[in-house]
Amino acid sequence: MRPVLAHGFGQGYDLPLPLWLYLYGAAAAVLLSFLPLALLSGKRGRPAGEYPRLDLLRVPVLRGLLGSRLVVRALRLTSVAVFGLVVAAGLFGVQGGENVAPVFVWAVWWVGFSLFVAFVGNLWPVVNPWKILFGWVDGKARRLGRGDGLWLGWVYPESLGVWPAVAFYLAFIWFENVFADPGLPRNVALAALLYSLVTFYGMASFGGETWLRRGEAFSVFFGLLGGFAPMEARVKNGRGRTGGAFGCAGSCPCFARAAMGDRELNLRPFGVGLGLAERAPPGGVPFVVLVLAGVTYDGLLETPIWVEVVRTTPLTQTTGLLLTWAAFLGVYLGCVWLCRVFGGERGCFRGAAAGYVLSVVPIAVAYQVAHYGTFLLVGAQKTVAGVSDPFGWGWDLLGTAALRPGYGLIGAGAVWYAQAGLIVAGHVVAVWLAHRVTTRLAPRHSVVGQLPMLSLMVLYTVFGLWILAQPIVE
Template sequence: MTVAGETVLAHGVGGSTDLPLPLEYAMIGAAWALAISFAVLALAWRRPRLDPSTPGIALPLRITLTVDSGPSHALLGVLGVGFTSWVALAAFGGEPGPTNGAPGAFYVLLWVGIVPLSLLCGHVWAYLSPVRALHGAACWALRRDPAAGVWNYPARLGYWPAALGLLAFVWTELASPDPGALATVRVWLIAYLAYGVLGGLAFGRRWFERADPFDVYAAFVAALSPFGRRSPDDRRIVARNPLSNLAGLPVDRGIVAVVAVLLGSTAFDSATGTSWWMTQVQTWYAGSPGLAVAYKTLALLAMVLLVALVFVLAARATGGVTAVQRRAMPGELAHSLVPIVVGYVGAHYLSYLVEKGQRTVIALADPLDRGWDVLGIGGLQTSYWLSEHPHVLAVLKVGLVLTGHVLGVVAAHDRCIRVLPRAHHLTGQLALMLVMVGYTFLGLFLLFAG
């Protein structure tokens, strides 16, 4: 990955020969972990247990009142718009080069940072989002209800606009000619703000819930947060089993496409860091920027389509259901891929977020490269502690991948015994189980080979 003219190793630990944990040991451990998990579930988990309507543990009422208050929403909206404006200052007024923090803010703090933020705080992006804040301000000026639009959002679109928006973003990041160029960041800033505000005015709040790529991305990850609402009618904030919250992820058209883009693009990013890609594939387009974009675009699309196709076929490979139910199975089970996405993204970008994130924040203290130190951190140095401790980093990466896949198996198993006939509770999951094992092995292989 290239950001602001510098090459960034997303894995942060060099090549596979530098990893202190042998790949075959990680593979064996993964196989045992998934096999044991499935066996335990088959024997001990025979009725659905994950329910988003469970009461949970209520947090103090003042927390709910504070989070839902108008001043809190306004403050978070101002913070979101203010930070976006600061990044825009660097993008439009700063000098190109590694000291400009705008590309890092875009590709690191936003794209990667949205995962830990949403896991820890729930769907807080709904209040920090600059497009939601600007849309709310526009509705206030026009004296319109921000929940309503000029038209109703077409139900047939579902999540498809968000999936296409995410695909456009990952293409920009991973396959476009110069993703780290300030011009690229400028175009995305303008396009995203216009897309979000105009779409919100046209279709209301539903636009952000289904069509905004970053909002949908944050909402999917936030579904795995331990914090949720007691019920649609009782908005009290509660602490609940994260997998129960995940079971409540809204199912709609295009949901499989969203998770396929997220998982497939991360796998593609790993693949481009392997020695095979760098020594073999790159020779096919060496010296030709146009061919490089074409090859990367085709490979990215192929990886996303492969993830989606394999999952859809596995989800439909069950008996005892009608044709209509069989077609609905991929959507019903798509939520089980969210922990896998979170685990793989966390493992793939862990050191990238921690180390490049520090450098980005330090660079943003001086957005115009004029010697400013607005935050008082200009003299700080980036800590590379994680990269300097590869044993710790390797264990964290493998742990994140395995945890994500085990949680995915649990979520899929619970949904299967909820929607499948009793006679097919286990047999109906076998194809999906094999696919998840394959995802695990592929993820570990690419993680170690990069």
Template sequence: MAGGFALLAGTQFVGTALAHGGGLRAAAGSLSVPTWLFLLTGGGVVGASFLLASFVTDRAFIRAVHGWRRVAGGRPDGAVTVTRLVSVAGLVGVVAVGFLGPESMFRNAAILFVWVGWWAGYVATVYLVGNSWPALNPWRAIAEWMPSLDRDYLDGLGAWPSVVGLLALVWLEVVSPLADDPRLLSWVVVGYSTVTLAGALLVGPDRWFGSVDPVARLFRYYGSVAPIGRNEEGSLELRAPGMALTDARLADGRDEVAFVVAILWVTTYDGFVGTPLWSDIARGTVGLGLPAAVLYPAGLLAGYALFLGVYWLAARYSRRTAETYLTPDAIARRFAPSLLPIAAGYHLAHFLGLFVSLSPAFLSALSNPLNPPINPSVVVLPSWFGGLAVAFVLLGHLLAVWVAHASAYEVFPGRLQAVRSQYPFVVVMVLYTMTSLWIVSAPSAEPPFV
């Protein structure tokens, strides 16, 4: 799993600075203040940013910030064809090197490509720059070259299959040695490819990648955080980061709200299972008789239910504090995209250290996939690097507060009503902030029973 991969990277190559790249982890023992003060300070920063935004902004200023755009040209069709051919070749290469390359995870180019190059590096470009996945998605490229049966997709399913798919992928990542065993990784890629292409063949590529595929949906949402996107005419446009998140069409149903919350939860879960608290809970629960095989899926689902329940509770209380005729469903849909910067900040805090540290090994493995260097080079992270994780978490939450603030002004006609509608969501964001900062500051522990 990614957590175990990063844990070994930290213990064998870069000491405590990269104790657990799959989790929100700073250098162990790097805090010079009490943990409770650290958490309260982080939560206070988020609360203070809400107060500042409420006092010093008005509708004209918000419209000016969100309305700023610079439009560029469209993308050439030939470039899309080339990128898709390259991506399909990359997919075939990952499977082949996973089966034929070295068994050592730090020398196998497939392992390093998936976890360092793609999941740590490329995903960060999606929310920091823009969503290039539609032009790079190898499965969609293959699906569009295939015939389609174009069977009807049950509209009632909506985005729920992608919610299940995202939770299942993260569960598999946590409980299996996907980042340790290149052969297993290749089999999982083959299995994912089979299911994806069969689904696209059945309902068509547009419907499958628009509704069902969790990876495509994840990147589509992350791309809304980025400063570069596409307008309705298909042209590229430059905007301030996060400004696309106020679009009312971004999350227009309970299913899409559930997916946004799932993005936030799975990132937190991946970090939480690498903490001593989870280790104690896991050992105690299994000691009471719960089968170890049930432990991780039960924890995943219970935590997700808690995150989702807290969010819907905030939506119901927002209706009361705003004294509005809008339903909790309508409020939840409109504020859900404001959670995406939080998830992006979590991801960057998770994986930047992993990417920087193992990039030399990744490049060395790519240069000769079947016979890479025996002792791959790594970057030893400085002691201050752990503080960047804290900064990324806080920056993600601050952008989330701004997006929620701007969304409230678009929804509610009165200034006081717009401010009051945010009270429950700010409380939730403060709680999310303190939770993530606690995970950042906690020492590493190897997840038991996996």
């Protein structure tokens, strides 16, 4: 029996069964999840825009809390204050592990907030510090007589889609995985400031809401995760919904401008927002595939075979990142082409690729939890200690500076089984979403037409579990 490590964890763990049995079992679970869908494929289901939902704003207590301007203002002020603290700590604090900036950015914000968005709802449009700061200055300019505020009058080309967000998200993944020291506080602060300048320039050039929907990488990213989430914000007339993956998910101007009586804040089944019949903008397919490839690459580069074959130099790591993305994109597009052939669908290939791509988002969510979950547990504990001494200067403002993280809170065996379960669950949801897309694109051949995408889901399942089972090599 070969010793393995639960990926992202520091304890050794001997699998009680050979790894290949887990891989076969997970693949079989994904395949079996397709059987009920195949048996019911001839029956008409709900249209994509109709699904069970419960409006939380109908409850008076929740309406008073969730609709409170005071709560929104408090969240915005807190977001800007935290952003300022992270930058200040990174620039002026101790350049070591005592500084709160790196652990907050990488553990609490990047991992923790991502999981909050995916499993609760997309709060990013409310707490986005770049949107808040730009809005304050833009509003001031309008009150001083500048009718267009900070807008420079440029019109965003629709053909550009979300390609700027693709480029910035790729740069972020490169900074996380390839850059020499992404955990150095000063590097974190400088990267945040550089991205702030680019974001403010984009918002001023094309308008704040337009740039948030198309150019701001994290608004697009959190919008995707929000499509998976069980909470959505929408306007009762149906013209505004922030629970989808694209659309106004990044900025929600429709919801913000609607009267309180016209707003809905709904609970819905997980993944429903990804099954809505919405058109992905240009660059949407590469962006979604990059999200999945990025988290997979983060795990892959720490495996022994990657270190032995590729080596760890900036050039090879950059090349590896690009090739991983290209490979994922090529395999995905090949499966879409086969789906069209098997399903007898004669429509636009680009439309089919855009239709299927959101079905892989649950896989990315599952990998995000499985790969980073233990990192979040440790990072959250470090953040509790760090807020007492954010600059690493020996303070103890809240009395928690002496807190040391407990690395053995969860056994490696429990971590492995949780990871395996998450991977399988994410792929099962992906199979269901792919089935919904197939029945929409090729209703007469939905079962046969989904077989290539089902094969892709099984391949992703096996590959993801294999990565998680490898020892970590730093």
